[in-house]
Amino acid sequence: MAVCDEKGARVIEFQAVRKQYGNGTVAVEELSLSVPVGTVTVLVGPSGCGKTTLMRMVNRMIEPSSGSVLVDGTDVRQRDPAQLRRGIGYVIQQAGLFPHRTVLDNIATVPILDGQTRRAARARAAELLDRVGLPAELAKRYPAQLSGGQQQRVGVARALAADPPVLLMDEPFSAVDPVVREGLQDELLRLQDELDKTVLFVTHDIDEAIKLGEKVAVLRQGGHLAQCAEPDELLAEPADDFVTSFVGRDRGYRRLSFVDSHDLKPRPVPTVELGTAVDPSDQWRLAVDTEGKPRGWLAPGHGAEAVLSEKSLVAGGSLHQQDGPLRGALDAALSAPSGQGVVVDSEGASLGVVTAEEVLALLERRRAAS
Ligand SMILES: Nc1ncnc2c1ncn2[C@@H]1O[C@H](COP(=O)(O)OP(=O)(O)OP(=O)(O)O)[C@@H](O)[C@H]1O
Numbered sequence: 498m499a500v501c502d503e504k505g506a507r508v509i510e511f512q513a514v515r516k517q518y519g520n521g522t523v524a525v526e527e528l529s530l531s532v533p534v535g536t537v538t539v540l541v542g543p544s545g546c547g548k549t550t551l552m553r554m555v556n557r558m559i560e561p562s563s564g565s566v567l568v569d570g571t572d573v574r575q576r577d578p579a580q581l582r583r584g585i586g587y588v589i590q591q592a593g594l595f596p597h598r599t600v601l602d603n604i605a606t607v608p609i610l611d612g613q614t615r616r617a618a619r620a621r622a623a624e625l626l627d628r629v630g631l632p633a634e635l636a637k638r639y640p641a642q643l644s645g646g647q648q649q650r651v652g653v654a655r656a657l658a659a660d661p662p663v664l665l666m667d668e669p670f671s672a673v674d675p676v677v678r679e680g681l682q683d684e685l686l687r688l689q690d691e692l693d694k695t696v697l698f699v700t701h702d703i704d705e706a707i708k709l710g711e712k713v714a715v716l717r718q719g720g721h722l723a724q725c726a727e728p729d730e731l732l733a734e735p736a737d738d739f740v741t742s743f744v745g746r747d748r749g750y751r752r753l754s755f756v757d758s759h760d761l762k763p764r765p766v767p768t769v770e771l772g773t774a775v776d777p778s779d780q781w782r783l784a785v786d787t788e789g790k791p792r793g794w795l796a797p798g799h800g801a802e803a804v805l806s807e808k809s810l811v812a813g814g815s816l817h818q819q820d821g822p823l824r825g826a827l828d829a830a831l832s833a834p835s836g837q838g839v840v841v842d843s844e845g846a847s848l849g850v851v852t853a854e855e856v857l858a859l860l861e862r863r864r865a866a867s
């Protein structure tokens with residue numbers, strides 16, 4: 498039996514849980530998994546592997562055939578289902594909003610059920626609307642009058658309304674386009690930074706799992722736990738062929754997202770300041786503004802203007818935030834027209850440059866030393 502165990506406080510615990518439906522389908526094969534307090538744990542796996550079944554056993558929408566699910570140390574079978582669910586926020590695909598209630602009343606639903614006055618619940622709902630990045634004027638609309646991404650945000654706000662310590666999120670972002678999805682993921686990470694909930698998140702998208710999860714549990718058909726690990730470990734050491742093929746291509750490159758760059762030393766780069774006169778040179782030069790922020794590159798042979806303007810520049814590549822993941826440094830180098838990735842400080846001012854070769858050399862030094 499695969500086990501994903503954690504030391505310390507656990508909020509959700511699946512203990513040897515098995516689920517066989519009435520028609521004989523085994524959706525979850527004896528599985529143990531614990532979700533530590535204040536973390537985002539992601540269940541990821543192909544369609545039909547038992548993710549939703551597992552999640553619904555937490556709030557007693559589905560009962561296990563054997564084994565137990567504990568929330569805060571208590572077997573959920575000992576809890577009143579309605580009361581249990583009010584302490585667990587639940588967000589699903591397509592948001593699952595009530596179509597005949599306004600956005601504000603959708604968000605206020607659980608607090609009102611919990612006995613709050615309508616007025617207090619609506620005030621809190623308005624606050625949450627802002628928190629999930631939606632403008633106040635959406636409050637009076639009905640769900641059908643919102644975009645898919647906005648509906649998902651309302652779904653998240655509704656789940657947060659009763660301030661539950663636990664959030665279950667079942668493919669909440671899978672129905673929106675990739676750009677909106679990325680925005681929603683960033684928003685969730687930002688919210689989680691503030692709120693520190695215990696989140697069990699389900700997805701079939703490994704990139705989403707790796708981005709959001711502090712712990713990622715990979716499931717395969719029949720609810721088998723194939724591997725449970727931190728994202729970095731999952732990419733570096735997939736447990737078997739199934740996980741290897743599931744984490745997919747580019748895993749070596751993608752893993753750089755989890756590799757820090759603290760010992761990457763930017764080199765000085767010749768710079769020119771916008772708005773000043775510049776002589777030609779045979780080198781690439783980084784154009785900066787008066788605050789030292791990069792604005793683009795001046796190609797070899799260019800310059801000699803009375804005043805350097807943006808018109809003379811070649812657009813720059815991505816920027817690498819100092820001490821950020823190494824993937825950013827490599828990407829900065831690969832995307833810069835000069836082949837030199839610009840490293841910036843927290844204010845966005847240039848600290849110098851690195852080449853792809855230097856990033857790779859650093860990786861090689863670390864590998865040799867380990
Ligand atoms: N009520 C049910 N009765 C019988 N079989 C069911 C029932 N609900 C789900 N199943 C089966 O159990 C298995 C797991 O289903 P589940 O919904 O948990 O998968 P999932 O991982 O959430 O899939 P998806 O990614 O498509 O949402 C599937 O084979 C499904 O057909």
Ligand SMILES: [Mg+2]
Nearest residue numbers: 548549550667
């Ligand atoms: Mg599902």
